[in-house]
Amino acid sequence: MPKMLVVNYDKCTGCRLCELVCSVKHEGVSNPSRARIHITKWEMEGIMMPMVCNQCEPAPCIDACPTNARSWDEHLGRVVIDYDRCIECKTCVAVCPFGAVSFDHVAGRIISCDLCDGDPACVNFCETEAIQYVDASEINKRRQREAAEKLYESMRKFTMAPAG
Amino acid sequence: MKVIVIGNGVAGNTASSTIRRLDGQAEITIISEEIYPEYSPCALPQYLAGELSRPNVFLRTKRDYSRERTKTIFGQKVTSISPEDRRVSLDTTSLTYDKLIIATGSKPVMLPIKGTNLDGVFPLKSLGDADQIFHYTGNTAVIIGSGPIGVETSVALSKRGLQIYLIEVLNRIMPRVFDETPSSLLRGILEERGVRVLTGEKVISIVGNGKVEGIVTDKHRIKCDMVVLGAGMKPNIELAQQSGVNIGALGGIAVTQQMMTNLDNIYACGDCVETEDRASGEHTLSLLWHNARRQGEVAGYSCSGVPKSYLGSENITSLDIFGVHAVSFGSIEADGNQHQDIEVIERFLGKNYYRLIIAQSRLIGAQSIGNAQDMGALLCALIRRDNLSEIKRAIDKKTLPLNPLYYRIARCLGPNIRRL
The missing domain is CATH 3.30.390.30 (FAD/NAD-linked reductase, C-terminal dimerisation domain)
Structure with missing residues (x-):
């Protein structure tokens, strides 16, 4: 069975080590802006949220790609990109519901999580095990959804105070 | 089951591949006026700019078709469809079908101005058009119409070193896609890179002696070597219309959510159809890649007897300007x-x-x-x-x-x- 990344928001301390190791592994530099995972922080509310490609199936980015540069890799259960075909129209960046596809301005190419070909660096370095690499079973997918729901509920309290 | 697909764009190819996935036995034939295997029209500006090699414009090779056991008839025009005896006539031959998919796409809107027949005036719709523009020599190009295609063409040719004039009859560029503020921001980016943008200006004629020498607008005369017509696209429906297929109020083929036309065993998908906008619920001509692909998929399912519904078109424009x-x-x-x-x-x-x-x-x-x-x-x-x-x-x-x-x-x- 392919595996998937699962994020446990309660465990994330916002240390951003995942961003660093991701950029080191893929680009050879320590540069969070070139990472394929990003921690979104709302410091005052204590919310730390790792945002990373969800490896959707069917995926909006694959659907929208006008050159078939993005496709589904059955073996690892991930979206892959063929740079020979990519025309950098960035439609995938615009349609990703998770904001998980980005354009690397240094290398001049589209990047998104490739699961490090089956050995994700972010998982290996996450000290609190906030990111885990587990079987892509339906039950794990459901857990992931429920965790996101819970997070949203806690976030509401801070962000959606009555108007006035 | 004998399936004929008219049109070799993303809608037609997706429909054909979907049918093949569901039915190993179906006899599928794709007919296209163009001689090329499937390519991405969205990649033509990058090809023009010299950023993408010509082979990479293609999405399939002829071999991909034979591997999928899909027959192809390229470079031939369908002259008529007779729904009564389920027959499609081409220039030299005719074929029968059990299911017909019309995916004839769109064609450039031709402007009612003089001089569009001169040498050096091009639409930008097909790979053939792009090839001609790519190999045409000149220093100055006028792009008429500032929709996304006009803007992308301006960017592409500007990257190739041509002096560009982008002319729009309305008061801002991409008037159907962006409001005033973003439109003027984008205009600024174009102008910073040397593209001359003229809005609120109407082209009256293209002038030249056999070959383009310039254009005349209601405000200026501009010397140029090339003119690209970017006044938009419209559904290519003549063939369907002549066969008795119903056309909607906006000028696209009327289809159900299953991509069925009013005639039995005839389906339509892609730029030639008119659909509902998923967000507004209003009728729309979408003419966008991702919508055509989904319509093709639904048409393929419908042909194979699997009920699927097209939920509506999504109006998404994404472009890179320098x-x-x-x-x-x-x-x-x-x-x-x-x-x-x-x-x-x-x-x-x-x-x-x-x-x-x-x-x-x-x-x-x-x-x-x-x-x-x-x-x-x-x-x-x-x-x-x-x-x-x-x-x-x-x-x-x-x-x-x-x-x-x-x-x-x-x-x-x-x-x-x-x-x-």
């Missing part, structure tokens, strides 16, 4: 027949610009320039017609990015909202 990413979803504020109470939220964040258009607590449109990573979540809200009254307060209070907030919208829906 490295700056410009995106527009849904409706713009300046659209006609617009809802009454429109609220516009604008945000400048460093080099990035966002514009949200909200009507009755629902997001009906969004535009961005620069980083577009928040746009996907907004697209979900738009398509789902989410009530934004709560979220809107948060938008008012917070600066973008909104990802943590919209993450939930996206997360709950997952990619399912985009399922067929």
Whole structure:
């Protein structure tokens, strides 16, 4: 069975080590802006949220790609990109519901999580095990959804105070 | 089952591949006027700019068709369809079908001006057009019409070192895709790179002796070596119309959600059909890649007897203007027949610009320039017609990015909202 990344928001301390190791592994530099995972922080509310490609199936980015540069890799259960075909129209960046596809301005190419070909660096370095690499079973997918729901509920309290 | 697909674009090919996936026995034939295997028209500007090699414009090779056991008849025009005896006639032969898929796409709108037949005047629709523009020599080009195709062509030819004049009859560029502020920001980017943008100017004629020498507008005379017509596209429906297929009010083939036409065993998909807009519910001509692909898939399922529904078109424009990413979803504020109470939220964040258009607590449109990573979540809200009254307060209070907030919208829906 392919595996998937699962994020446990309660465990994330916002240390951003995942961003660093991701950029080191893929680009050879320590540069969070070139990472394929990003921690979104709302410091005052204590919310730390790792945002990373969800490896959707069917995926909006694959659907929208006008050159078939993005496709589904059955073996690892991930979206892959063929740079020979990519025309950098960035439609995938615009349609990703998770904001998980980005354009690397240094290398001049589209990047998104490739699961490090089956050995994700972010998982290996996450000290609190906030990111885990587990079987892509339906039950794990459901857990992931429920965790996101819970997070949203806690976030509401801070962000959606009555108007006035 | 004998299936004939007329048209070799993304809709026709997706339909054909879908049928093959579902039915190993079907006899599928794709007929196309063009001689090439499937290519991406969206990649033509990059080819023109010299950024993408010609072979990479293609999405399939002839071998891919034979591997899928799909017959091809390229370089031949279908002259008529007779639904009574389920027969399609070509220039030299005729074929019978059990199911027919019309995916004839769109064609350039020709301007009612003099001189469009001169040497050096090109539309930009097909690979053949792009080849001609690519090999045409000259120093100055005039692009008539500033829709996304006109703008992308201007960028591409400018990168090749040509002096570009981009002419738009309305008062701003990409008038159907962006409102005033973002449009003028984009104009600034073009002008910074040397593209001369002329708005509110009408081209009266193209002049020259056999070959283009210049154009005349209601304000200027401009010398040029080449003219690219970017006045838009319209559904290519003549063949369908002559065969008795019903045409909708907007000029596209009328289809059901299963991509069926009014005639038995005849389906249609892609740029030639008219559909409902998923966000507004109104009829629309979408003429966009992703919609054509989904329509092709639904048509393929329908032909194979699997009931699937097309949920409607999504109006998504995304283009790169000299490295700056410009995106527009849904409706713009300046659209006609617009809802009454429109609220516009604008945000400048460093080099990035966002514009949200909200009507009755629902997001009906969004535009961005620069980083577009928040746009996907907004697209979900738009398509789902989410009530934004709560979220809107948060938008008012917070600066973008909104990802943590919209993450939930996206997360709950997952990619399912985009399922067929």
